[in-house]
Amino acid sequence: MIIETKIIEKPAFSVVGITETIQFDMSVPPSENAIAKLWGGFSKRIPEVPSQLGWRSFGLMLQNPDNAPGEPFNYTAAVQISQDGDIPEGMTRIEVPAARYIVLTHRGPLDGIGDAFGHFWGHWLPNSPYEYDGGTRTGKYEFEFYDQRYTQPDDPNSEIDLYFPIRMK
Incomplete structure:
Protein backbone atom coordinates (compact mmCIF):
# COMPACT_ATOMS: atom_id res chain seq x y z
CA MET A 1 0.00 0.00 0.00
CA ILE A 2 1.24 3.51 -0.80
CA ILE A 3 1.27 5.57 2.39
CA GLU A 4 2.91 8.76 1.12
CA THR A 5 3.66 10.56 -2.14
CA LYS A 6 5.91 13.62 -2.32
CA ILE A 7 8.02 15.51 -4.85
CA ILE A 8 11.61 16.32 -3.85
CA GLU A 9 14.83 17.70 -5.28
CA LYS A 10 17.60 15.24 -4.40
CA PRO A 11 21.27 16.18 -4.69
CA ALA A 12 23.77 13.89 -6.40
CA PHE A 13 25.17 10.99 -4.37
CA SER A 14 27.56 8.06 -4.75
CA VAL A 15 26.98 4.34 -4.30
CA VAL A 16 28.98 1.14 -4.65
CA GLY A 17 27.32 -2.14 -5.57
CA ILE A 18 26.85 -5.05 -7.92
CA THR A 19 25.09 -4.65 -11.27
CA GLU A 20 23.34 -7.41 -13.19
CA THR A 21 21.18 -7.47 -16.29
CA ILE A 22 17.73 -8.57 -15.17
CA GLN A 23 15.20 -10.38 -17.33
CA PHE A 24 12.07 -9.69 -15.31
CA ASP A 25 9.68 -12.63 -14.86
CA MET A 26 6.20 -11.53 -13.72
CA SER A 27 5.35 -15.10 -12.69
CA VAL A 28 7.95 -15.05 -9.88
CA PRO A 29 7.10 -13.04 -6.74
CA PRO A 30 9.46 -10.13 -5.95
CA SER A 31 10.70 -11.87 -2.80
CA GLU A 32 12.04 -14.75 -4.95
CA ASN A 33 12.96 -13.18 -8.30
CA ILE A 46 28.21 -5.18 2.05
CA PRO A 47 30.83 -5.24 4.85
CA GLU A 48 33.54 -5.06 2.14
CA VAL A 49 32.40 -1.58 1.03
CA PRO A 50 34.41 1.23 2.68
CA SER A 51 32.99 4.63 3.76
CA GLN A 52 29.35 3.58 3.95
CA LEU A 53 26.77 6.15 5.02
CA GLY A 54 24.60 4.58 7.69
CA TRP A 55 22.04 1.96 6.75
CA ARG A 56 21.22 3.20 3.25
CA SER A 57 20.77 0.72 0.43
CA PHE A 58 19.62 1.41 -3.10
CA GLY A 59 18.21 -0.68 -5.92
CA LEU A 60 19.14 1.39 -8.98
CA MET A 61 17.60 0.97 -12.42
CA LEU A 62 18.76 2.74 -15.56
CA GLN A 63 16.23 1.79 -18.19
CA ASN A 64 16.26 2.35 -21.93
CA PRO A 65 12.96 4.15 -22.56
CA ASP A 66 12.82 2.66 -26.06
CA ASN A 67 12.65 -0.88 -24.67
CA ALA A 68 9.29 -2.61 -24.59
CA PRO A 69 7.90 -3.72 -21.21
CA GLY A 70 9.55 -6.96 -20.16
CA GLU A 71 12.86 -6.21 -21.91
CA PRO A 72 16.03 -6.85 -19.87
CA PHE A 73 17.39 -3.93 -17.81
CA ASN A 74 20.36 -3.22 -15.57
CA TYR A 75 19.76 -3.28 -11.81
CA THR A 76 22.37 -2.39 -9.21
CA ALA A 77 22.10 -3.44 -5.56
CA ALA A 78 24.18 -0.82 -3.76
CA VAL A 79 25.03 1.06 -0.59
CA GLN A 80 25.68 4.80 -0.31
CA ILE A 81 29.22 5.91 0.37
CA SER A 82 30.55 9.16 1.81
CA GLN A 83 33.90 9.44 0.03
CA ASP A 84 36.19 7.88 -2.51
CA GLY A 85 37.74 4.60 -1.53
CA ASP A 86 38.76 1.26 -2.88
CA ILE A 87 36.01 -0.51 -4.79
CA PRO A 88 35.80 -4.21 -3.94
CA GLU A 89 36.38 -6.67 -6.79
CA GLY A 90 33.24 -7.35 -8.82
CA MET A 91 31.57 -4.11 -7.69
CA THR A 92 31.17 -0.75 -9.35
CA ARG A 93 30.84 2.85 -8.21
CA ILE A 94 27.93 4.87 -9.57
CA GLU A 95 27.48 8.63 -9.37
CA VAL A 96 23.73 9.24 -9.23
CA PRO A 97 23.03 12.74 -10.61
CA ALA A 98 20.86 15.32 -8.88
CA ALA A 99 17.23 15.18 -9.99
CA ARG A 100 13.64 15.98 -9.15
CA TRP A 121 3.15 4.24 -14.31
CA GLY A 122 -0.58 3.61 -14.68
CA HIS A 123 -2.15 6.34 -12.55
CA TRP A 124 0.13 9.00 -11.08
CA LEU A 125 2.30 9.83 -14.11
CA PRO A 126 -0.47 9.98 -16.76
CA ASN A 127 -2.59 12.18 -14.47
CA SER A 128 0.17 14.60 -13.49
CA PRO A 129 1.77 17.64 -15.14
CA TYR A 130 5.06 15.68 -15.21
CA GLU A 131 6.80 13.23 -17.51
CA TYR A 132 9.41 10.57 -16.77
CA ASP A 133 12.91 12.02 -16.84
CA GLY A 134 15.05 8.95 -16.28
CA GLY A 135 16.82 6.29 -18.22
CA THR A 136 19.65 6.04 -20.65
CA ARG A 137 18.79 9.32 -22.41
CA THR A 138 19.24 11.47 -19.29
CA GLY A 139 21.46 9.24 -17.12
CA LYS A 140 19.01 9.67 -14.24
CA TYR A 141 18.27 6.57 -12.22
CA GLU A 142 14.98 5.27 -10.92
CA PHE A 143 15.57 3.58 -7.59
CA GLU A 144 14.33 1.83 -4.49
CA PHE A 145 15.62 3.23 -1.19
CA TYR A 146 15.94 0.95 1.82
CA ASP A 147 16.72 2.22 5.33
CA GLN A 148 15.88 1.08 8.87
CA ARG A 149 12.14 1.11 8.00
CA TYR A 150 12.66 -1.95 5.79
CA THR A 151 12.85 -4.97 8.08
CA GLN A 152 12.19 -8.15 6.09
CA PRO A 153 10.37 -9.24 2.90
CA ASP A 154 7.20 -10.53 4.58
CA ASP A 155 6.73 -7.78 7.23
CA PRO A 156 3.44 -5.91 6.69
CA MET A 168 7.45 19.21 -16.13
CA LYS A 169 5.78 18.33 -19.44
Missing part, protein backbone atom coordinates in the same frame (compact mmCIF):
# COMPACT_ATOMS: atom_id res chain seq x y z
CA ALA A 34 16.37 -12.40 -9.85
CA ILE A 35 16.55 -9.04 -8.04
CA ALA A 36 15.98 -10.74 -4.66
CA LYS A 37 18.75 -13.20 -5.50
CA LEU A 38 21.10 -10.35 -6.42
CA TRP A 39 20.34 -8.71 -3.06
CA GLY A 40 20.98 -12.01 -1.29
CA GLY A 41 24.48 -12.20 -2.74
CA PHE A 42 25.26 -8.51 -2.35
CA SER A 43 24.10 -8.31 1.28
CA LYS A 44 26.82 -10.81 2.23
CA ARG A 45 29.42 -8.52 0.64
CA TYR A 101 11.77 12.88 -8.03
CA ILE A 102 8.31 11.74 -7.18
CA VAL A 103 8.77 9.52 -4.11
CA LEU A 104 6.18 6.85 -3.33
CA THR A 105 6.48 5.16 0.05
CA HIS A 106 5.29 1.55 -0.06
CA ARG A 107 4.34 -0.17 3.21
CA GLY A 108 3.79 -3.90 3.28
CA PRO A 109 5.35 -7.17 2.19
CA LEU A 110 7.87 -6.95 -0.66
CA ASP A 111 5.59 -9.03 -2.88
CA GLY A 112 3.21 -6.04 -3.05
CA ILE A 113 5.81 -3.63 -4.44
CA GLY A 114 4.57 -4.16 -8.00
CA ASP A 115 1.36 -2.34 -7.06
CA ALA A 116 3.36 0.79 -6.23
CA PHE A 117 5.22 0.64 -9.59
CA GLY A 118 1.88 0.09 -11.32
CA HIS A 119 0.37 3.09 -9.51
CA PHE A 120 3.20 5.35 -10.67
CA ASN A 157 5.03 -2.84 8.33
CA SER A 158 8.21 -2.71 6.18
CA GLU A 159 8.60 0.47 4.15
CA ILE A 160 10.46 1.14 0.89
CA ASP A 161 10.68 4.47 -0.91
CA LEU A 162 10.47 4.37 -4.71
CA TYR A 163 12.10 7.31 -6.51
CA PHE A 164 11.11 8.16 -10.09
CA PRO A 165 12.91 11.05 -11.87
CA ILE A 166 10.42 13.53 -13.33
CA ARG A 167 10.26 16.87 -15.12
